[in-house]
Amino acid sequence: MEYFNLKHPHERVDFGTAARRGLGSDQGLYYPASLPSMHAATLLAAPRLVRYRALLEPFVSPSISVATLEDIIAAAFTFEAPVVEVGDSFALELFHGPTLAFKDFGARFMAHCLSHLKDEHPMTILTATSGDTGAAVASAFHGQPGIRVVVLYPEGRISIAQERLFSTLGGNVEALAVRGSFDDCQALVKGAFDDPTLVGPLGLNSANSINVARLAAQVLYFWDLCANLHARGIPEETLLSSLVVSVPSGNFGDLTAGLMAKAMGAPISRFIAATNVNDTVPRYIETGSWDPRPTVPTASNAMDVSKPSNWPRAARLLSDYGWTIEARSIHEDETVDAIRALDALGYVSEPHAAVAYAALIQSLRPEEVGAFLCTAHPAKFASSVEAALGKSLPIPPAIAASIDKPNLSVAMEAEAASFRSYLLGTQ
């Protein structure tokens, strides 16, 4: 598949280049030149990893051979995406990977692709995190030869569980506790990419959520959802005419991948983009004006985004295929109500999934089949969940295993000069 730069459509690259570069010139997003239509009936019936190979091959060809792709799939997707019946709807659980959030899908696939695509030069992955991305990226690259990973995070502003998932890894993963905010961390990373004495010599690459490899991997679980519902006896035509998928959205990568899955033939009727009170997209869809406001902190903090960087891709898909989506903004008290409503149905959830569930229940029509994405394990957001439900949650093994290990992170001032000497090892 070829990818073109949405800002400069004549700029066309293959998968390997798009994945290694991340962004095109002028920070333009790479976009698939054409998405193949797949034979849905065959894919729904296929075993999971066979379906994954069929779906991913067009994205990575010819940069990655089929044999290598099979190795990558086996190494990256070592966990399931189960579907659980909750009341009258279905929960797609995307948090069974090593760092307990759906970011594991994209980060692990990207990491294994990059380790195959890299040449003999060094590669340094820089990533700034406000919580989940850092852990997913660090865990995905941990132990990959020739790749150095540097994770920057705001000291004291992420939960201990989130921090320990990457700060205890060691080896090729370095954690920098920056004395500042998430925005300071992002500014340090951006500054490093503007410094030619770092970019070339260190082989800088940013493993952020706009990488095409991450998007390709996220297409897979929308198909898993359809295959699971199909195996429960819901015919393909019924899914196509009535399956509604509610996607908890921040940077809109997940929703973009869902639209790509539908474009490739996944039998999904429509999507709901569910946001918290950071509602740039719902307001845009209602009024037609793009008017980001200052970001407001919420319980679903991975969706505290007011300038969603994947939106141009989602908008392009909607216009290419003539689709519309419904977008809903869910308030904090509605989120708490949804956590309680889910608990009353016997399902312990967390704020991001609760936002998706609340939007689904508000929008679903009686003849439709509803599904919502559960993007994080409840234990990652234990304090909000425990506050909403008045009971404590068990700690899952992945968090228990890292919480008592030594924290290897290095403290650093939020200064470009300190970061530069750190990276060059001249501190």
Ligand SMILES: *Cc1c(COP(=O)(O)O)cnc(C)c1O
């Ligand atoms: C990143 C994230 C989201 C939002 O996904 P986008 O692709 O950025 O829209 C939702 N929930 C959780 C738990 C996340 O980590």
